[in-house]
Every structure is written in C-alpha cells, then in structure tokens.
Amino acid sequence: DNTGDQNAVEKSDFEKSDTEGSRIGRDLPFEFGKRNLTEESDVWDHNAWDNVEWGEEQVQQAEEKIKEQFKHPVPEFDKKLYNENPARYWDIFYKNNKENFFKDRKWLQIEFPILYASTRKDAEPVTIxxxxxxxxxxxxxxxxxxxNENLRIIAADFAPRAVELVKNSEQFNPKYGHATVWDLxxxxxxxPDGVEPHSV
Ligand SMILES: C[S@@+](CC[C@H](N)C(=O)[O-])C[C@H]1O[C@@H](n2cnc3c(N)ncnc32)[C@H](O)[C@@H]1O
Structure with missing residues (x-):
C-alpha cells in the first residue's frame, strides 16, 4: 500500500498548483522498476521509488513516527463530524482544489495492464x-x-463537484464515458444511474 507516499506527493502537487495550473494530461508514462531516485530534489516526481533499501535508521524513524501519531489521535468531535457526512467534506475539497490536486495515475498502465488492454482497437466489448x-x-x-469502439467507462463519485469537473472537462467524451454522482x-x-445489474 503506497497511500502514505501518494498523499505526500499529492500535497506537493497541490502546493505547486497555484502557479502551474492543471496537471491533467501533462504527465508522461514511466517504466516500472526503473524509478531510481538519484537526485534528492526529484523526490516528488513519482508516486513511489524502486530499488530502495530501508536501513536500520529509517526503520527506527518510521517506528518513532507511528508512536508519535498514536499520541495524537483524531479528536472524537472531528471523527464524528467527518464520518457523519464524508461526501460533504470531499465536495468541499473539490470546491477548493478543483482538478489541480491529484496527479494522473501513470502507474496504473503498468500495474493494471488489463485496463489499457481494454482500450485497444481489437479488444472485446468491455465496461470499466x-x-x-x-x-x-x-x-x-x-x-x-x-x-475500442465498444469500451464503456463509468466514473462515479459521491462528491457532486468531482463529477461536475469530470463532465465539464474538455477531455470528457460521452460516446464512451459516463459520469454520475453515487455513494458506494x-x-x-x-x-448508479445508467448502470444495470451485471453490466460491469
Ligand atoms: C483519493 S480520491 C481518488 C480520485 C481518483 N480515483 C483518482 O484516481 O484521482 C478518492 C475519491 O473517492 C471518493 N469517495 C470516497 N468514498 C466514496 C463513496 N463511498 N462513494 C463514492 N465515492 C467515494 C472521494 O470523493 C474521492 O473523490
């Protein structure tokens, strides 16, 4: 699970986003297994780095951080507030950040090749x-x-503003894509609206 790294990378993107505008479509694919960090200043370039060995010192640092986190649990008040209406807080997140927070998931092409195989001209009809x-x-x-003329890709999110961003993007193509507000x-x-049982 690389969620921790991802959050860190995404934070950095957000900080840069004020001056750089939208990142969507600007990121080139990379080769999995060859993301070697040689320049410390490149640290935010990838979601994760390959061929990294953890030393004793890093293990110790991680353990200390975990211990530190346990000292400051989320207050009960906040826990209740956010858990009672998560869609609202995600929606506020998209109001503030629009499409400028997350990076394109380039690693999906390598880690889930089936997704991209589905987009080839000769692929079977498929719904993602x-x-x-x-x-x-x-x-x-x-x-x-x-x-693939027979690809259907459906995007759902419980934050209405996220779905609006998808639908209003100039990259949205209703011929293959469908976006809808829905809570899993x-x-x-x-x-979700437009999804029939056993159709995915
Ligand atoms: C980390 S973001 C990932 C966005 C996107 N998948 C991407 O690759 O950039 C997680 C998204 O899941 C949505 N989400 C969380 N819980 C959900 C639920 N129960 N139903 C629908 N969407 C949900 C949030 O609103 C948020 O937009």
Missing part, C-alpha cells in the same frame, strides 16, 4: 467502472488512449 473517480486522473488517461455505501444498495 471507477468508484471514487475524483477529478478524473484515472478515468481520463484511460479514455484518452481508447481505440448508500444504505439502499442502489446502483
């Missing part, structure tokens, strides 16, 4: 459903490469 699409940093790179945890177990 992304739950929690955000501003489209997974959705758009797949859509952009698509040559909706208590009625409803499927």
């Amino acid at each position: 459903f992304e739950i929690g699409c955000g501003a489209g940093n997974t959705f758009f790179p797949i859509l952009k490469d698509n040559e 945890a909706n208590p009625d177990g409803n499927l």
Whole structure:
C-alpha cells in the first residue's frame, strides 16, 4: 500500500498548483522498476521509488513516527463530524482544489495492464467502472488512449463537484464515458444511474 507516499506527493502537487495550473494530461508514462531516485530534489516526481533499501535508521524513524501519531489521535468531535457526512467534506475539497490536486495515475498502465488492454482497437466489448473517480486522473488517461469502439467507462463519485469537473472537462467524451454522482455505501444498495445489474 503506497497511500502514505501518494498523499505526500499529492500535497506537493497541490502546493505547486497555484502557479502551474492543471496537471491533467501533462504527465508522461514511466517504466516500472526503473524509478531510481538519484537526485534528492526529484523526490516528488513519482508516486513511489524502486530499488530502495530501508536501513536500520529509517526503520527506527518510521517506528518513532507511528508512536508519535498514536499520541495524537483524531479528536472524537472531528471523527464524528467527518464520518457523519464524508461526501460533504470531499465536495468541499473539490470546491477548493478543483482538478489541480491529484496527479494522473501513470502507474496504473503498468500495474493494471488489463485496463489499457481494454482500450485497444481489437479488444472485446468491455465496461470499466471507477468508484471514487475524483477529478478524473484515472478515468481520463484511460479514455484518452481508447481505440475500442465498444469500451464503456463509468466514473462515479459521491462528491457532486468531482463529477461536475469530470463532465465539464474538455477531455470528457460521452460516446464512451459516463459520469454520475453515487455513494458506494448508500444504505439502499442502489446502483448508479445508467448502470444495470451485471453490466460491469
Ligand atoms: C483519493 S480520491 C481518488 C480520485 C481518483 N480515483 C483518482 O484516481 O484521482 C478518492 C475519491 O473517492 C471518493 N469517495 C470516497 N468514498 C466514496 C463513496 N463511498 N462513494 C463514492 N465515492 C467515494 C472521494 O470523493 C474521492 O473523490
């Protein structure tokens, strides 16, 4: 799980985003296994680095950080506030950051090649459903490469502003793509608008 690293990278992107504008579509693919960090200043260039050996010192630092975190648990008040209405707080996040926070998920091409195989001209008819699409940093790179006339890609998020960002993007193509507001945890177990049972 590289969530921790990812959050750190995304934070850095956000800090840069004021001056640089949108990152979507600007990131080139890389080769998995060859992300060797040689210049300390490049540290934010990738979601994770390859061929990294942890030394005793790093293990110790990590353990200390975990201990430190346990000393400051999320206050009960905040826990309740955010857990009671997570969609609202994600929606505020997209109001503030628009499409400028996350980087395109370039590593998906390498780690989940099946997604990109589905976009080839000779691929079978296929439906991809992304739950929690955000501003489209997974959705758009797949859509952009698509040559499969029978691809359908659905993007759902419970934050209405995220879905608006996807729909209003000039990269959105309604011929293959569909975006909709939907909560995976909706208590009625409803499927998103436009998604039939057993269709994905
Ligand atoms: C870390 S963002 C990832 C966005 C996107 N997948 C990407 O690759 O950039 C996680 C997204 O999941 C959405 N999300 C979290 N819980 C959800 C739920 N129960 N139903 C639908 N969307 C959810 C959030 O609103 C947020 O946009």
